[in-house]
Amino acid sequence: MKIQNPHDKFFKETLGNVAVAKDFLNNYLPQSVMNIIDVDTLEPQKDSFINKKLQESFSDLLFKASINKREGYLYFLFEHKSQPSRDIAFQLLRYMVEIWNAKISKEETYELPVIIPLVVYHGQEGWNIKALGEMIPRYEELPRDVQAFIPDYKYLLYDLSRYTDREIKGEAQLRIFLTMLRDIYTKDSKGLVKSIFRAVEYLQELEDKETGVDYFETLIRYVFSAGKNLTKSDINEIIKRIETTYPEGSEKMVTIAEMFREEGKEEGIMKGMERGIEIGARKKEIDVVKRLAKMGLSMEQIIDAVDLPKKEVEKIVKEAIL
Template sequence: MMAKNQIKLYNIGYRKEEQQQLPIVIPLVIYHGKTSWSIPTSLGANLNGYEELPKDVKVHVPDFDYIIYDLSGFSDEEIKGKVQTRILLTLLRDIFTKDIDELIHSILKCIHYLLELEDKQTGIEFLETMIRYVFSAANNLTKRDMEVIIKEIETTFPKGSEITMTLADIFREEGIQKGIEIGEANALAKTAIKQLTAKFGCLPEEMKEDIKKLDVITLELILSNIFNYTHLDDVKKIIS
């Protein structure tokens, strides 16, 4: 009944737009991971058991090839288009695949791209978006790296320096808070392992590793119920 209603609703929307045909959709994947793309580029090859289906069933299962753009192989010369597009693709290409010095070089290059924008307000807004992305995605940036970026902005794009300084302070505070949370989780994990070992004896190494990966809330839950557990399976239910 639900499927029938869904089809009915779709047909109403379809007639409302007075469209006689569906639009053409070309599937496209833009990839910027740490390693090269290795997944098959056809939908059927990614469907479990698709090749074993009978022909009369296959005709009812969608299968198509999608276009893959693996940005890691693009050179600066191949990245073209408007300023915002070049900045976006450059950062996506380099944020995970370059060492820190090369990444800094790319970031500084993108700052210079902003000078090509005639509307400086648009440049400031895009700069804010760019720096937010860089500071959050590139978690290996040091204080010195951030200072280099800020100095370049102050020299090249001074109107955006105030925003950058504010964002730098925000992300620095978030980094400190994250460090505090990690430290607290590590301490709670050690306590949980110690108390569970005292109650049940030696714990499996796999369980110890799973406990070390838990967040503060889950670890506090385990510790608050430590005396209620009758078997390690009770703990495994919480961990999983």
């Protein structure tokens, strides 16, 4: 029941909706950029460029659109960690190169499309690096003739943790999306409950009530999965309030809450089982290290053969030899 990566799911279910994506672009892209984009041509692409190791920290969405009357792309990278990555400009460059490479390989062309990179972040720590050149020490001190040899670019940054309520614009779904992303890390349980009630007020603005109820379910699943500070009394308060202020979503609210409660009953047992498996696997790894050390294998060979930290392997090897 509990979503494995709730930030990723919430991001893709919301901003993956073309109407919401258009709403975001219309409200948050600089006017000079919007002047050359035909948002009516916006078309989501299935491609993702995040490798498995980074999927717990990042999500991405790629859209094709007419940019400056030619085929171009808008690439959204969403960082859902509570601290910013210092190498985000480098990561973005790699993903953009992959997009260009796919274009060249598929169409056998060497004309590169425009790619506009956008980064969405909602962590608590401030964001500093906004250009690739900032990753290169004293880049700004280099002569311009030398800078010309070094790739540099900027990206559009949306640090949601710094947004006020007034700065969050757009239609109901977009405002809910941005508000909840902003508040999931920065608010305590009471603040988060208030944000949920505000989101419900936004939902009531939707003319299509069925869409509103469906998105309400998306919202609640996200908050219950990612909102670490919510208590049992908070959830009960939300259920009671929803019954009177948003009866359309009351049934879904109760169903979701019950599912999470049932999961909570089983969670202790599951954690115990997982812990037992971890201990058993660790013991096997230690035994393997000891056997390989006694066989005379080098430290590098032993480290490559097991899934334990290098320092721990070195300690076990020393103890085994002694």
